[in-house]
Amino acid sequence: MSEQFLIFTPKGTVLFKDEDRKVPDRVVNGLISDIFISQRKTLTGSVNNEEEFEDDDVGSYSLDGYTIKYVSSSQPTCYFTSCHSSLVNVPNEGQFLKDIQTLWEELITADLDSGAFPDEQELRKFTSFYNLKKQELFKNVGVETAKSTSTSEPHSLSQNKLKGKKPQLTQKKKARRWDTQGNPIEDDGLEESDLDFSSTTSEVGNQDVGHLVGDNYGKTKDGKFLVSDMKEINDILSKQRDKSVSDESTGAFSFLSGLFSGKTVTEDNLTKTSKSLSEHLINKNVAPEIAKKLVERINKSLVGTKVTTSIPKAARNALEKELLKLLTPETSINLLKEIQSKKAARKPYVISVVGVNGVGKSTNLSKLAFWLLSNKYRVLITACDTFRSGAVEQLRVHVNNLKKLTEDESHVELFQGGYGGADLVSKIAKGAIQYAEENKFDIVLLDTAGRRHNDAQLMAPLQGFVKAAKPDKIIMVGEALVGTDSVQQAKNFNGAFGPGRTLDFFIISKCDTVGDLIGSMVNMVYATGIPILFVGTGQTYTDLRTLSVDWAVDTLMS
Amino acid sequence: MVENSFLISLAVAILVILASFLIFHKIQSKHQLHSFLIVGPSGSGKTLLFHYLTNRKLPVHSVTSIEPNDTYNFKIQEHLNEMRLVDYPGHNKLLQLYLYTDLNNPDLLKSCKGLIYMIDSVAFTQEYCELVAQQLFQILNRTETLPNGVDILLACNKNDLFMAKPIFQIKEMLEKELDNLRQINLKNLSAVSEKDNDNDSFFSSDRTFSFDQLEGNFDFVGGNIIKGNTDKWECWIAERAVN
Numbered sequence: 001m002s003e004q005f006l007i008f009t010p011k012g013t014v015l016f017k018d019e020d021r022k023v024p025d026r027v028v029n030g031l032i033s034d035i036f037i038s039q040r041k042t043l044t045g046s047v048n049n050e051e052e053f054e055d056d057d058v059g060s061y062s063l064d065g066y067t068i069k070y071v072s073s074s075q076p077t078c079y080f081t082s083c084h085s086s087l088v089n090v091p092n093e094g095q096f097l098k099d100i101q102t103l104w105e106e107l108i109t110a111d112l113d114s115g116a117f118p119d120e121q122e123l124r125k126f127t128s129f130y131n132l133k134k135q136e137l138f139k140n141v142g143v144e145t146a147k148s149t150s151t152s153e154p155h156s157l158s159q160n161k162l163k164g165k166k167p168q169l170t171q172k173k174k175a176r177r178w179d180t181q182g183n184p185i186e187d188d189g190l191e192e193s194d195l196d197f198s199s200t201t202s203e204v205g206n207q208d209v210g211h212l213v214g215d216n217y218g219k220t221k222d223g224k225f226l227v228s229d230m231k232e233i234n235d236i237l238s239k240q241r242d243k244s245v246s247d248e249s250t251g252a253f254s255f256l257s258g259l260f261s262g263k264t265v266t267e268d269n270l271t272k273t274s275k276s277l278s279e280h281l282i283n284k285n286v287a288p289e290i291a292k293k294l295v296e297r298i299n300k301s302l303v304g305t306k307v308t309t310s311i312p313k314a315a316r317n318a319l320e321k322e323l324l325k326l327l328t329p330e331t332s333i334n335l336l337k338e339i340q341s342k343k344a345a346r347k348p349y350v351i352s353v354v355g356v357n358g359v360g361k362s363t364n365l366s367k368l369a370f371w372l373l374s375n376k377y378r379v380l381i382t383a384c385d386t387f388r389s390g391a392v393e394q395l396r397v398h399v400n401n402l403k404k405l406t407e408d409e410s411h412v413e414l415f416q417g418g419y420g421g422a423d424l425v426s427k428i429a430k431g432a433i434q435y436a437e438e439n440k441f442d443i444v445l446l447d448t449a450g451r452r453h454n455d456a457q458l459m460a461p462l463q464g465f466v467k468a469a470k471p472d473k474i475i476m477v478g479e480a481l482v483g484t485d486s487v488q489q490a491k492n493f494n495g496a497f498g499p500g501r502t503l504d505f506f507i508i509s510k511c512d513t514v515g516d517l518i519g520s521m522v523n524m525v526y527a528t529g530i531p532i533l534f535v536g537t538g539q540t541y542t543d544l545r546t547l548s549v550d551w552a553v554d555t556l557m558s
Numbered sequence: 559m560v561e562n563s564f565l566i567s568l569a570v571a572i573l574v575i576l577a578s579f580l581i582f583h584k585i586q587s588k589h590q591l592h593s594f595l596i597v598g599p600s601g602s603g604k605t606l607l608f609h610y611l612t613n614r615k616l617p618v619h620s621v622t623s624i625e626p627n628d629t630y631n632f633k634i635q636e637h638l639n640e641m642r643l644v645d646y647p648g649h650n651k652l653l654q655l656y657l658y659t660d661l662n663n664p665d666l667l668k669s670c671k672g673l674i675y676m677i678d679s680v681a682f683t684q685e686y687c688e689l690v691a692q693q694l695f696q697i698l699n700r701t702e703t704l705p706n707g708v709d710i711l712l713a714c715n716k717n718d719l720f721m722a723k724p725i726f727q728i729k730e731m732l733e734k735e736l737d738n739l740r741q742i743n744l745k746n747l748s749a750v751s752e753k754d755n756d757n758d759s760f761f762s763s764d765r766t767f768s769f770d771q772l773e774g775n776f777d778f779v780g781g782n783i784i785k786g787n788t789d790k791w792e793c794w795i796a797e798r799a800v801n
Contacts, residue, residue, distance in 0.1 A: 012605040012623030012647070025621070029601065032622040037649050117613070321655060328654040332692055336742045375745045511750070535750055548749035549654055 002090070002134070003066075004028070004083040007104060009076070010036075015118060016104075018130065023066060023083050030063045031070065031081065038330060038529065039297075058094035062086055071097045073105060074304050080104070096137045099237055103129050106236045129233050265302045265311060273312045274299055277319055284556055285519030287484040290526050298322060320557055323522065327549045329531030333505060338472065339377065339443060348380070348436040350444045352471035353507075354462065354496075356489055357450030359479040360509035360536060362391075365447050366398040368534075370541035372443055373406045380441040382432040383416040384465070385449040386424050392416045395447060405541070413441070422461040425449075426468035433469065446471060453492040463498040473504045475533075478524050480514045490524040503528065509536035512543075516555045521547075591630060593642035593669050594795060597657055597697065598676035599689055600648035603715045603783045607676065608645035610783060611792070623647040626656050634796045641671070641799060653693065661700040672709045672798045673701065674791070679714045679722035679780070684731070691735035695743075695761065698736075698772070702760035707774025711794050717780025718787065725778045729769070737767040 004023040007016040061068045070081040071094075080097050084090060107126045108118045118126075274295045281291035298318045307314040342349040351368070355361045369379045381399055385391035392414075399414040406412060415435055417428040429446055436444045446469060451458035466474065476493050478486055494503050508521055521532055537543045596604045605620040608627045611634070624647060632643035646657040660666050675697070677690055701708035712732075714725055723731075740761045761767070769776045779790045 006619070006621070008619075008621050010624040011627045011645075012620050013609065013617045013627075014619035014621060015617070017618045025601070029622045032624065033600070033649055036624055037622075037651055117617070324655050324659075325651055328651045330650055332650065334692070334739075334742065336745055337688075337738075340742075371747055534747070537750060544747055545750040546747050551750050 002082045002084050002093070002137075004081075005100075005130075005134075006079075006081045006083075007100075008079055008081075010079070015078070016123070016126070016130075018134075024064070027063050027066045027068065027083060028081055031061045031068050032079075035059065035061055035070075036079070037325075058097060069093050069097060071101055073101050074301075076111070078104065090137070092137065096133060099133060099233075100130060102237055103133070103233065106239075132233065264306050265304065265314070267299075267303055269311055270299050270302060270315070273315045276312070277315055281319075281519065281522075281556075283517075284522075285480075285483055285514070285517040286556075287487050287519070287523045289484075290487065290523055294319065294322060294522075294526075316557070320553060323553045323556055324549060326522065326525055327532070327547075327552055329505075329533075330529075333531070333533055335473070335533070336375065339372075342472065343377075343442050346437075348433060348441050348444045349473075350433060350446065350469060350471040351473045351475060352384075352446040352448060352466070352469060353475050353477055354448050354493055354503075355450060355477035356453055356482075359450070359477045359482075361450060361477045362395055362398065362447055364477050364507050364509055364534075364536055364544065365445050366402065367536065367541050367544040369398075369402055369412060369445055370405065371544060373402060373411055376411075377442040378411045378440065379413075379443045379445060380432060380436045380439075381412065381414050382428065382444060382446045383414065384425050384428055384446050386417065386419045386421070386428065387449040389419070391447075391449065392418070402541075422464065425461065425465055429465060429469035453489045459492065459496045462493075462496040466497045466501055474501070475505060475507055476503050476530075477507045477509055478520065479510045480508050480518055480520050480535075481510050482520055484523070486520040486523040487527045490527045490530070494528045494530060503530045505531050505533040507534045507536060507544075508532055508547075511535045512537045516558055518552060518555055521552060522556065590669060591640065591642045592671045592799065593644065593666065594632070594672050594674060594798075595657075595660075595670060596643070596645040596674045596676060597693070598648055598674075598713075599678070599686070599693070601681070602648065602676040602678045604645045604648065604676050606783045607674070607713075607715075607788070607791075608643065610786070610788060611643060611795075616784070622649060624649075624652070634792060634799050638796070638799050642669075653696075658696060658700070661697065667700065667704060667708070670701075670708050671801075672711060672795060673697065674711045674713050674795070676713045676715055677728070679717045679725075679728065680719055682723040682728055682731075687728075687731045687735050691732055691739055694732070695736060695739050699760055702773055705773065707772055709775040709798055710772075710777070711791065712776065712778045713791050714778060714780040716782055716784075718782050718785070725780055729778050733768055740767050 003019070003021045005016075005018040006014055006028060008014045057071055059070050061070065065086050066083055067086040068081050068083045069090075070079060072079045078101075080101050082090075082093060082097055104126060107129070108122050277298070278288075278291040278295045281294065282288050286294075298315055302311075302315060302318060309317075339349045353361045353365050365381070369381055372379050381395060381402075383392040383395045385395075395416075396414055399412060402412045403409045415428070415432040417424060417431065425448070432444055432446070435441075448462075448465070451462075453459065474497065476490065478489060482489070490503075490506075497503075506521075506524055508518075508524075511518065514520075524530070525532060532547045535545050535547050537545055596608055598604050600622050603620075605623055605627060606616055609615065609617055609620075612629055612632055623645070626647060627645040628642070629644075630642050631640040633640055644660075646653070646660075675690075675694065678686075682690075697710075701710070712728075714722070714728060716722055717725065740763075743761050744764075765771065777794065779794060781788050781791050
């Protein structure tokens with residue numbers, strides 16, 4: 001049973017709403033922000049954990065004990081969502097949504113893309129059809145009790161609404177539909193009523209069959225309207241199915257309309273463009289599979305739309321938008337602000353750096369330290385790489401350099417515990433945090449050992465390490481030099497910390513070595529949905545910058 | 559016969575020239591239309607305000623927008639000229655895509671007569687305040703590049719409700735938070751870019767931030783869109799539309 005059914009446009013306007021029970025707005029807004037905006041479903045595929053897939057078109061999303069099933073239509077773009085408690089299982093809901101979508105597309109003719117509202121009459125007719133379809137769905141489910149509670153409220157509401165507008169409505173109908181016959185309803189034969197009552201049945205449709213006693217219309221007639229309505233619905237639905245089978249025929253003068261109102265993009269005339277686009281992306285060091293997915297997404301959004309510019313240009317624009325959306329973080333991270341508030345609570349802020357061997361973990365950690373030191377924070381650098389010989393000594397060189405560069409030498413210190421196994425790492429981390437607390441350090445930077453992302457034995461200790469140290473931020477350092485492998489690196493590291501904990505952001509190092517081939521950034525963000533905060537642009541301590549999304553997109557598109 | 563066809567071709571030529579001129583003019587004038595922008599966090603009521611201002615009616619409901627609402631024939635009062643009204647999505651991922659890109663465009667920024675920043679007074683917690691400050695920071699950095707800035711209306715939606723934060727308190731919190739951001743911004747790392755811009759933005763000064771420093775007016779006005787209590791906001795818009 002559906003508790004809330006909505007039809008809305010990407011512009012945020014709800015065109016049709018049927019709510020049996022109040023569902024918090026955050027449920028459908030969560031769907032929009034997680035699926036439609038962040039497109040997280042395509043990123044991880046874990047949001048959709050339905051056991052049965054009826055269709056690829058029907059998506060499902062769960063939040064706070066509610067489950068939403070949704071379909072979307074293009075041209076004009078509309079989203080159809082049906083929300084119900086996660087405890088209830090509604091069979092055929094996908095089909096129901098798709099049928100409603102078909103009906104909507106068939107009945108509503110207003111130009112929704114331009115922001116217009118649908119015609120009142122059309123909407124009323126749609127409402128009646130919708131209610132019939134809903135009843136049909138309920139019958140299938142067999143939830144009798146649910147039916148009575150759910151229909152009573154909207155029924156009375158819509159009836160009130162109708163009463164006010166009824167006379168006006170019927171008149172309109174006459175003018176539009178019954179011109180040739182010119183007869184009022186009551187005098188009409190049954191045949192005509194069969195044909196035309198679809199619109200007047202809005203009242204009938206809204207009323208439950210059980211509520212009919214005492215109404216103006218006789219019962220038999222009502223039954224007829226119902227039947228004829230169902231017939232019309234089924235006609236529309238079957239027509240739609242036929243249409244999808246048969247090819248669309250183009251009129252003789254369609255090229256003219258194309259000339260004036262822009263070309264309609266089809267699958268065929270996109271193939272060349274999409275090929276060159278994905279080649280462009282791959283040349284920029286974007287992994288082929290991700291380039292393919294990005295281009296597919298663009299194709300999907302473009303097919304069926306009308307473009308006034310050339311198709312390659314429109315596709316480029318779409319790609320630019322897509323990249324901009326991808327690289328922009330969902331919530332802005334303000335590291336200094338967080339450190340400040342942690343400092344106010346007299347707790348050290350713990351940042352941990354992870355990554356593959358040789359990407360520049362220690363170097364970027366030192367750059368971070370330099371930046372924080374220049375902001376007058378006290379930083380404790382901790383050597384948690386107990387594995388590779390020389391790792392601690394390497395950090396000591398950095399710390400000594402930093403000591404010379406800051407005004408007060410006591411602002412930076414090295415905490416180390418020698419070399420050993422995985423248990424030692426957690427012990428050092430814990431010890432460092434305790435030491436920092438006792439000695440009033442503001443920030444603890446944990447340098448971990450580099451590890452191969454596809455070696456489970458090396459990745460496993462990360463979980464224990466994070467559990468022990470509970471870092472405020474886990475940063476993965478990834479290098480811009482790496483190609484396709486960056487996808488797997490980011491994915492594996494992101495999943496290494498156990499349930500409930502992921503990476504917080506990336507630092508992309510060695511950006512000065514790749515020129516404009518910064519595709520690895522796209523790879524890592526696409527694979528995980530984790531944003532990039534800093535980029536390393538050189539050898540010195542000052543060569544750390546925040547990422548400018550505009551810059552990255554411009555570079556990628558050039 | 560020859561003369562006739564010559565005349566026809568001449569007429570056609572003139573028509574074409576006229577038509578192209580008209581089309582060009584129309585496109586041109588579209589860019590120079592005065593514009594008002596509605597921005598703010600998700601769920602503050604921007605889309606509702608947009609529909610109310612343009613159609614005088616509210617949709618059944620509204621959800622998080624994915625695309626901006628945009629109209630070129632917005633009239634605040636019958637006798638005034640048509641203007642542009644844009645409602646930008648408030649989701650963080652989409653701000654960069656639509657709002658900031660538009661504000662970076664100098665032509666559009668110049669044509670902007672006023673910016674309506676909508677907030678939900680009931681939801682105005684410290685966290686919400688930080689979010690608003692963050693966005694205002696980005697917006698002001700761009701609008702204050704103009705000699706006279708851009709007038710901003712901080713529309714406190716649902717202001718009449720019992721749980722709503724009073725306006726003076728909202729103003730105080732925002733001012734404090736924006737100054738906080740200014741201080742942090744001075745310490746932050748600069749962003750990567752091709753050209754080295756020497757950060758001469760509004761917030762790079764050492765002065766403590768206050769709304770009085772701004773070049774453009776910054777007004778806090780309450781209202782409630784669902785109850786149709788928008789007169790004060792409309793007055794504000796009308797004032798700027800006349801000038």
